[in-house]
Amino acid sequence: MFGTADQTQRFHTSIKELTKHMEAYNGTFVSLDGTRGSPVPQTAKEPVQEPVQEPTQEQQSQQENDDETQLVTNLEVTGEQHTEPPSEPVQEIPKNPLEGTNLDNPQKRNPDKAPLPPGYRGSMTNEYKPYEQARVVKDKFGNPAKQNATMLTLVRNEELYDMLQSIQQLESRFNRNYQYDWVFLNDKPFTDEFIKQTSAMVSGTARYGIIPYEHWSYPEYIDPQKAKEIRESRQYANVAYGSSESYRHMCRFNSLFFYKHPILDDYQYYWRVEPSIEYGCDILTDPFAYMVENKINYGFTLTLTEFPKTIPTLWKTSLEYFLRPEVAAQIPSDEENLLSFVSGDNGRTYNLCHFWSNFEIANLDFYRSPVYEGYVQHLDRAGGFFYERWGDAPVHTIAVAKMMRASEIHLFTDISYKHTVAGSCPLDDAFRRQARCTCDPGLDWSITSGSSCNLHYMEVAHQPHMADYEKYRNLVAERQEQEQQRKKEEMERRREAAKQRAEERRQRAEERRQRKQKEREERLRAAKTPAAN
Known part of the structure; x- marks a missing residue:
C-alpha cells in the first residue's frame, strides 16, 4: 500500500532551484482530461505562466532573497524539483542479474543452509528464499515483544555510507531496543563490503535480496523507444528525473513489486528507510505495535504536493479503475475513506497532495490484496510509469485514500524525521525533552512550508495537534x-x-x-x- 513515493535517488539540486520549481508547478489541480485547473487552496503561489517582462535589478534581488529563504518541498522527490539533477551513468541491466552469484540456478536460491538467530520465532526458515543473496543473524533473536515486521530499504552499493548514517540514526533512536530485522533490496548483487558493513550496524537479522529482472525492466506492452523519446523530449526537460530511465523503473518497482519480493513473505509490516535520513528524537513507543493495537494500516510523517507535469493522466486513469462496479463494491465509501485529503471537489480533480513515501510504515497485506493488485496492474497497462513520470508516492497515496478507511491511516506527529529539504519535529515541548530531541520545532515542515499537506490532512482526518x-x-x-x-x-x-x-x-x-x-x-x-x- 504504501510503497514509496519517491523512492529516492537523492536530490542533487539546490534549494533555490527546488523553490523555483515549486513556484512554477506547485498547487495546481489536475482534471480528468489532464488539464490544469484552479490552484490548490492550501498553496499560496499560482502556477507560473508566460513570462511578461524583464524584472528590474531590485525585483531580481528581491526574488533571489525570496528563493533563498523559502522552504522547499518535494520531491516526488524529494522531491520534486527543478532542473534535472546529475544522474548516474546509464547502465544496461543484465538479463540475469543473478549471473555469477550463488543464486544462479533454476531455483534462484542460495543453496547453503541459512542461519537462524537463537530463540527465533516466525516464518523465516533455515532455507534461503528465492532471490535472497545473503542473511546475517545476531547471537539472539531480540526483543520477544516485537511485531512481525522489518525495516525495508531499496539501496545501491555505492550508497553504503549514506545508508550507514541512516542505520545509525534509526538503531540509536529506536531499534536497539527491539532488534527488528532489516531487509535490503538492490537491482544488482550486493558487494561483500556492503553486506559486512551494514550487517555490523543493525541489531536484528540483516537480509539481502536481489530484485528479479522482470521487476526492473520493460513489460511487453511498453515500447522502450517511445518511452525514450518521451522522457528525452522538451516536456520533461525541467522536471526532476524527467529524463531518467532508472527512476521510472524504481517508481514502478515501488508501486507494483516491492511487496512481492520473496523475502517479504516472512513479514506483515514494513518500515521504509532511505539513505541519508535523520531522526531528531528518540522513538519512545513502537510504531509497529501502535499500528497493530489501533488497527492502523498506513503511517507517515510528511506530505507534499506533486508536480502536475509528472502525472497528467494519473487521476483519470485511477478513477477508471475505482469506478468499476466490482471495485467500488470492495472499497469504503467516500464518506468513510480519505478522498477529501486528495480531492476538494468530490473526486473530480486531484489536489496533488501525497504522503512522502520515503518514510512510511504499512501493513503488507494491503498491497497483497486483490483490489490493490488490480489497481496497480491497471496503472501499469496504461503506461504512465514510462510514458509519463508517475511516482510511487502519489500512486500509494491515491490507493490508500480510496481503499482504506480514514481510521486506518495515521500521521506520526511524535516522530521527528528529516530527508533532504523536509523535516518534521514534534510540537510539544515536554515531549521533546522526554524524547531527547535535537530538532528545531520552528522549522517543522507542516507549519513552515506552503507545499505541505499535513495540516490539511489533520483537518480532514480529525487528528488533534500536539500540545x-x-x-x-x-x-x-x-x-x-x-x-x-x-x-x-x-x-x-x-x-x-x-x-x-x-x-x-x-x-x-x-x-x-x-x-x-x-x-x-x-x-x-x-x-x-x-x-x-
Whole structure:
C-alpha cells in the first residue's frame, strides 16, 4: 500500500532551484482530461505562466532573497524539483542479474543452509528464499515483544555510507531496543563490503535480496523507444528525473513489486528507510505495535504536493479503475475513506497532495490484496510509469485514500524525521525533552512550508495537534512577518541607496558641466586678450 513515493535517488539540486520549481508547478489541480485547473487552496503561489517582462535589478534581488529563504518541498522527490539533477551513468541491466552469484540456478536460491538467530520465532526458515543473496543473524533473536515486521530499504552499493548514517540514526533512536530485522533490496548483487558493513550496524537479522529482472525492466506492452523519446523530449526537460530511465523503473518497482519480493513473505509490516535520513528524537513507543493495537494500516510523517507535469493522466486513469462496479463494491465509501485529503471537489480533480513515501510504515497485506493488485496492474497497462513520470508516492497515496478507511491511516506527529529539504519535529515541548530531541520545532515542515499537506490532512482526518502547535505556528508566523519586514526595510534601503547614487551622479554631472563651462569661458577670454593687445 504504501510503497514509496519517491523512492529516492537523492536530490542533487539546490534549494533555490527546488523553490523555483515549486513556484512554477506547485498547487495546481489536475482534471480528468489532464488539464490544469484552479490552484490548490492550501498553496499560496499560482502556477507560473508566460513570462511578461524583464524584472528590474531590485525585483531580481528581491526574488533571489525570496528563493533563498523559502522552504522547499518535494520531491516526488524529494522531491520534486527543478532542473534535472546529475544522474548516474546509464547502465544496461543484465538479463540475469543473478549471473555469477550463488543464486544462479533454476531455483534462484542460495543453496547453503541459512542461519537462524537463537530463540527465533516466525516464518523465516533455515532455507534461503528465492532471490535472497545473503542473511546475517545476531547471537539472539531480540526483543520477544516485537511485531512481525522489518525495516525495508531499496539501496545501491555505492550508497553504503549514506545508508550507514541512516542505520545509525534509526538503531540509536529506536531499534536497539527491539532488534527488528532489516531487509535490503538492490537491482544488482550486493558487494561483500556492503553486506559486512551494514550487517555490523543493525541489531536484528540483516537480509539481502536481489530484485528479479522482470521487476526492473520493460513489460511487453511498453515500447522502450517511445518511452525514450518521451522522457528525452522538451516536456520533461525541467522536471526532476524527467529524463531518467532508472527512476521510472524504481517508481514502478515501488508501486507494483516491492511487496512481492520473496523475502517479504516472512513479514506483515514494513518500515521504509532511505539513505541519508535523520531522526531528531528518540522513538519512545513502537510504531509497529501502535499500528497493530489501533488497527492502523498506513503511517507517515510528511506530505507534499506533486508536480502536475509528472502525472497528467494519473487521476483519470485511477478513477477508471475505482469506478468499476466490482471495485467500488470492495472499497469504503467516500464518506468513510480519505478522498477529501486528495480531492476538494468530490473526486473530480486531484489536489496533488501525497504522503512522502520515503518514510512510511504499512501493513503488507494491503498491497497483497486483490483490489490493490488490480489497481496497480491497471496503472501499469496504461503506461504512465514510462510514458509519463508517475511516482510511487502519489500512486500509494491515491490507493490508500480510496481503499482504506480514514481510521486506518495515521500521521506520526511524535516522530521527528528529516530527508533532504523536509523535516518534521514534534510540537510539544515536554515531549521533546522526554524524547531527547535535537530538532528545531520552528522549522517543522507542516507549519513552515506552503507545499505541505499535513495540516490539511489533520483537518480532514480529525487528528488533534500536539500540545504546543499554536505556540509554534504563531512563532513561525511572527518570524515570517519579521522576515517580510526585514525585506521591506532592505528594499527601502536599496531604494534610498539608489536615489543617493542617482543624486551623486547628478551632482558629478553638474560639476563636470560647470567645469567644462568654466574652461570654455577661460579659453574665450584667452582668445580675446591677444586681439585686444
